[in-house]
Amino acid sequence: MSETSSPRVVIVGAGPAGIRAAVMLVEAGLRPVVIDEAQRAGGQIYRRPPAGFARTAKQLYGPEAAKAGALHALFDRLAKEARLTHCAGSSVIAVQEGRLHVLGEGGVQLVSYDRLILASGASDRVAPIPGWQSAGVYSLGAAQIALKAQGVALGRRIVLIGSGPLLTLVGTQLVKAGADVAAVLDTSSWHQQMRGLRDLAARPLVALRGLVLRARLGGHYHAGVTLERIEADGQSVTAMRWRDAGGRLHLTPCDTIGMGWHLRAETHLADLSGCAFAYDEQWRQWLPKTDAMGRAGNGVYLAGDGVRLLGADGAEIAGRLAAAACLADLGLPTPSLRADLRKLVRLERFARGLAHAFPWPAVMVQALPDDAVVCRCENVTAGDIRQGAGFGGGEANRAKSLSRVGMGRCQGRYCQLAAVELVAAQTGCTPGAVGRFRGQAPVRPAPIGAFLRDG
The missing domain is CATH 3.50.50.60 (FAD/NAD(P)-binding domain)
Known part of the structure; x- marks a missing residue:
């Protein structure tokens, strides 16, 4: 070439x-x-x-x-x-x-x-929760890639968290493949999901197919949950701590967590x-x-x-x-x-x-405790971002330069949306007013040797 x-x-x-x-x-x-x-x-x-x-x-x-x-x-x-x-x-x-x-x-x-x-x-669009930086936490897409490309499940006992069609799809694919799926936890309530029905009726067969997949999950599926934290022992994930729609606390043992809120x-x-x-x-x-x-x-x-x-x-x-x-x-x-x-x-x-039925959990993100890690690449916490927002005047790239959020190898793909929500909540403006991180090259990590040419 x-x-x-x-x-x-x-x-x-x-x-x-x-x-x-x-x-x-x-x-x-x-x-x-x-x-x-x-x-x-x-x-x-x-x-x-x-x-x-x-x-x-x-x-x-x-x-x-x-x-x-x-x-x-x-x-x-x-x-x-x-x-x-x-x-x-x-x-x-x-x-x-x-x-x-x-x-x-x-x-x-x-x-x-x-x-x-x-x-x-x-x-995957992911939202940080306390403990998500632990080994054994993957995106839903990563779990699906492993299953499609290699025929393996990323874990012996799996909990899936998030919201949207991919959550249901990956859950049913793993169950069908024989994986031990302990729970599928959806942050969207049944009431919220019903709000999207009118527009979902634009593709009735697709919507029906989604309901059939949901039914196959049976008691594994829980709607309207509150995600509290991912428990870990310093080496890897050990359990998911969450509350059901009625407020009851659950601790589900697992060694792998897949997460994602649509795309x-x-x-x-x-x-x-x-x-x-x-x-x-x-x-x-x-x-x-x-x-x-x-x-x-x-x-x-x-x-x-x-x-x-x-x-x-x-x-x-x-x-x-x-x-x-x-x-x-x-x-x-x-x-x-x-x-x-x-x-x-x-x-x-x-x-x-879909957007109405399975919304991005903005309130959950804005309520993150200060010690929760938001940027896994640079180990930047919610408290670091809030502090940077105070000095940066509520602008995304100022918050980035002050806290280092989004400066790691993923270039903000996993943390930018959450960081913007935190800055907006801290400064009393909208996420749209905060702006977005400027794109920079290289957009993917590249070895230095790749830029060297003979002669």
Whole structure:
């Protein structure tokens, strides 16, 4: 992969959004480059295991097995026919002046682009609770990756905490695989979940499927819980301390905890690409601004959960829309996507229902005790952030510079949202007024040796 051989259009991400964008570009006669961190296309939701893996597609993807298989086969065929260039196992760590800095096995190389489609997806949105820095605490996505990619459960006795569809899905997947799931603890109450029903009715079959999965958890599932702390013995997790909806205290022994509150859009590359952002009150996070087709300006297009948290179906549509916008801006013919735009409206309504039914636990975060760790990378506590907020005037990057929150290897992916909530509560303003951490390169940790070149 060299700078001179780069095509005009580069796609970052080979999940549903990236694959659909690539297909449309290929059909228009272009030969895009698709850069993805995984070795095989599919993204997180359709993540593929290593060759020779024993579990079937039905076991891995459930009712989405046929759709996942079709996407995999389509992308693989286009790559085999050399109608696109697939840069697997490669991570874009910086964007500068129309060039991507791509980290791969050969080190960091530069890839130029005339048009850039970012389909960077999303990661777990986690909320800190006392003790979450202990060994044995993972995100729900990490637990799902281990199950899909290696067929293992991350622990002998597992407790899952958080809220949202992924909580239920990972719980049922682990139970079906034979794992010992001691409890699935949802911070959203039944009453709160009912508030989202009207919008969830926009996709009745998907909503019904979620209820069926919930039913399979049986007595493992508890709604409206209060999470008090994760107990640990200095070496690893030993138990989860929580209160049920009636206020009764429970101590559930376990050696592993998976946590997550729906998703957090992966926006670092969009930030470095110069995209504008706006605070989304519905999702309580900063999201890039685009038009209906995914245009973000300066030859950059966004698709998938990195801009709209609409799930796999929404990501496929967004990928097609972004590719169509790219083709139109290049002066090439594009197919009619009116049906996709209409379906997108329905998906956005369903997403609103999810946001209402399974909200981010802002009150829980704002009430964290001062000694609770918020930034696990830098061991920054809630008290440190509150103290920094007093000197920083309620601005995110001032609080960051004073407390070091968000300066670790995750670059604020796990702590930024909670830190902003704490600063807002301390200074009496809204999270939107506090702002967001500025994106910085490299967006992923990179070894110094990767930047060194022979000669």
